Amino acid sequence: MLPKDKILEALSHIIHPDKGKDIVSLGMISEIESGDKGISLTITPEKSNDPFISSIKSTIVRTLKDVLGPETVINEIKVQPKVIVGKKQEKERAVLPGVTNIIAVSSGKGGVGKTTIAVNLAISLVRKGFSVGLLDADVYGPSVPKMFNEEKYKPEVRRENNIDSIIPLTKYGVKVLSTGFFVDPADAVIWRGPMASNFLKQLIMQGEWGPLDYLLVDLPPGTSDIHLTLVQEVPVTGAIVVTTPQDVALADVIKGIAMFRSDKIDVPVIGLVENMSWFTPAELPLSKYYIFGRDGGKKLSEKMNVPLLGQIPLVQSICEGSDNGQPVSLTDSLTGNSFMDLASMVIEKVEQRNREQMPTMKLQIKK
Numbered sequence: 001m002l003p004k005d006k007i008l009e010a011l012s013h014i015i016h017p018d019k020g021k022d023i024v025s026l027g028m029i030s031e032i033e034s035g036d037k038g039i040s041l042t043i044t045p046e047k048s049n050d051p052f053i054s055s056i057k058s059t060i061v062r063t064l065k066d067v068l069g070p071e072t073v074i075n076e077i078k079v080q081p082k083v084i085v086g087k088k089q090e091k092e093r094a095v096l097p098g099v100t101n102i103i104a105v106s107s108g109k110g111g112v113g114k115t116t117i118a119v120n121l122a123i124s125l126v127r128k129g130f131s132v133g134l135l136d137a138d139v140y141g142p143s144v145p146k147m148f149n150e151e152k153y154k155p156e157v158r159r160e161n162n163i164d165s166i167i168p169l170t171k172y173g174v175k176v177l178s179t180g181f182f183v184d185p186a187d188a189v190i191w192r193g194p195m196a197s198n199f200l201k202q203l204i205m206q207g208e209w210g211p212l213d214y215l216l217v218d219l220p221p222g223t224s225d226i227h228l229t230l231v232q233e234v235p236v237t238g239a240i241v242v243t244t245p246q247d248v249a250l251a252d253v254i255k256g257i258a259m260f261r262s263d264k265i266d267v268p269v270i271g272l273v274e275n276m277s278w279f280t281p282a283e284l285p286l287s288k289y290y291i292f293g294r295d296g297g298k299k300l301s302e303k304m305n306v307p308l309l310g311q312i313p314l315v316q317s318i319c320e321g322s323d324n325g326q327p328v329s330l331t332d333s334l335t336g337n338s339f340m341d342l343a344s345m346v347i348e349k350v351e352q353r354n355r356e357q358m359p360t361m362k363l364q365i366k367k
Contacts, residue, residue: 002034002068010067014059017052017358028056030080038073039064044080053079054100054235055359058351076211095204096234098211099133101350103270104230104239104260108252110141110221113275114242116322117312117342118218119147120329121240124343126173127329130213133168135203136178137230138220139196145180148172149325155181158208165208172330175212177203193225200226204233214350222252223259231265231363238270238353238360240309240346245274245296257304267360270349271309272301273342279314285334288313307349310342 012024019026023043031042041060045053057077065072079097096102105121107114115138122134136144145151148171155177156167168175179199209215217236220226230236239260243253253272260267274297278288291314301308312318315335321328329339 002039002072004032004034006068007032007034007039007064010063011060013067014056014063016056023056031078038075040076040078041074042078042080052359053097054102054237055354057100058354062355096209096215099209099215100212101214101237101354102217102234103214103346103350104217104219104227104236104267105242106219106227106239106256106260107221107242107249108254108256109249112221112242112244112249113312114221115143115147115218116318116327117240117242117273117275118216119144119322120318120327120339121343121346122174122214122216123172123327123329124339125214125346127340128343128347130347131211132173133175133177133207133209133212133215135207135215135217136176136180137200137203137217137226139179139199139226140220142178142180144176144178144218147322147325147327148176150176151180153181164206166203166206167208172327175209177207179203197225197229200229201233204230223256227259228363231267233362235360235362236267238268238350240270240273241306242273242275243297243300244276245290245293247293247296250296250300253300254304257306265363268353268357269306270346270353271307272297272304273309274298274311276314277311282316307345309345309349310338312338312342 008024008029011029012022014023015021016023016026023029028043028045029041030044033040043056060077061074064074105114105118118134122132125132134144136142145153148169150169150171153169155169158165158167166177168177169181217230219230241253241256243249257269259265260269276292277297278290280287297311298308313335317328317333317335328335330336
């Protein structure tokens, strides 16, 4: 058991980016539980929508391990906004208060395997010990339910204190919500922009996501209202862009990266994933046939100064796993390990981003 005063001393070195004071003197540490099984904390920001909370939670974990030792176990960091006595409290539900990192998974065009990457990455992060959610925001063509073999799943909706909560599917350790759980795919493609955006807001705000290390958001191809809705509703930690080595796919990737890097949106691009990098037949597992071109993603990553997170081969097991609801990342195969390597790179780059850059702010639209 670690003394609470030693824990507080370590936390007193963490400065709130906006207020310029440490989180202990600001009164943000309201409860500490220290036992044989680890440390649990409750932090109380003044506002439920404090945009720096996710970053502060990451810094708390890193600081405690640096000061108290890498073996220090952090069980839970709860977020409980302050209640000011005598002031009328607005009925407000904090948006994703327990989510540390929100990662947008995007692509410049369709058909590059973006959802396959998102699903297998989510499972690989779970296999590495992280709590993970996957939000299928591709409202015009939701394919996540098929990849989890849950096309008939209908989420439970609970009502408590006059607030409806949508309970995500949990499978392979991943919490999942998708438009495909609520509507027929043929209906989703005819939705107008505002209808699609409002439904996405519901999944974000009413989903009972709970504490998560990573929430991956599978976006529609290209750039659309859905992308704008996401960056308006939540502070996106960073974006991952998926492409194939083909020139036609790479040209669209440049537009996607430019969108995230624009002054108004300003979401860091964590890196690029090159999918279908080469074809490997099942009977020749060590052979590589570059049917879509070679190293196009690698060259673009160098040109755009974006890290190349991984190169994923085109193999039959990936396609079959996506079709039958058994993603290849569940296995310890050569291909499954390529997704584990991808997950390691994503973790490294996200942690680097959180150390070196300020937290992302939600996009404010002035009317």
